[in-house]
Amino acid sequence: MFKLGAALVFAAIAGLTAMVAGLLSDARLQIVLGRAFCSFIVAGVVVYLGIALFDRLGYASIIHEMEENMEKAAEEEEGLSGDEEPEEGSEEDSEGIAEDENEGFVPLQVDELQHVAEEPVE
Numbered sequence: 001m002f003k004l005g006a007a008l009v010f011a012a013i014a015g016l017t018a019m020v021a022g023l024l025s026d027a028r029l030q031i032v033l034g035r036a037f038c039s040f041i042v043a044g045v046v047v048y049l050g051i052a053l054f055d056r057l058g059y060a061s062i063i064h065e066m067e068e069n070m071e072k073a074a075e076e077e078e079g080l081s082g083d084e085e086p087e088e089g090s091e092e093d094s095e096g097i098a099e100d101e102n103e104g105f106v107p108l109q110v111d112e113l114q115h116v117a118e119e120p121v122e
Helices: 001-023 029-056 059-083 091-102
Strands: none
Touching: 001 029, 029 059
């Protein structure tokens, strides 16, 4: 049903556009109506075939999966922030979240960095 509805909407837009363009160019009414009808049919068929092709190739399922993943991420984010919102400046909360997400990741410490002495440029 979505395919047919989308095809009809785009076909109607194409037909009306062709009709307005024909009337503005002072063409005969019979020619304007013929062009509008042809553009209506062609646009409808192209949109319907395009949507059917996307469905057959599986692009629609990819889009639905992405939308579901985005909704899950938003729900998880609301669940984390719903109980207690961490302050922006608190380092303990951000370190705890970082450790949960990246278990093997250890941030660099200032004391552990090796400093390189600058040599004078001659």
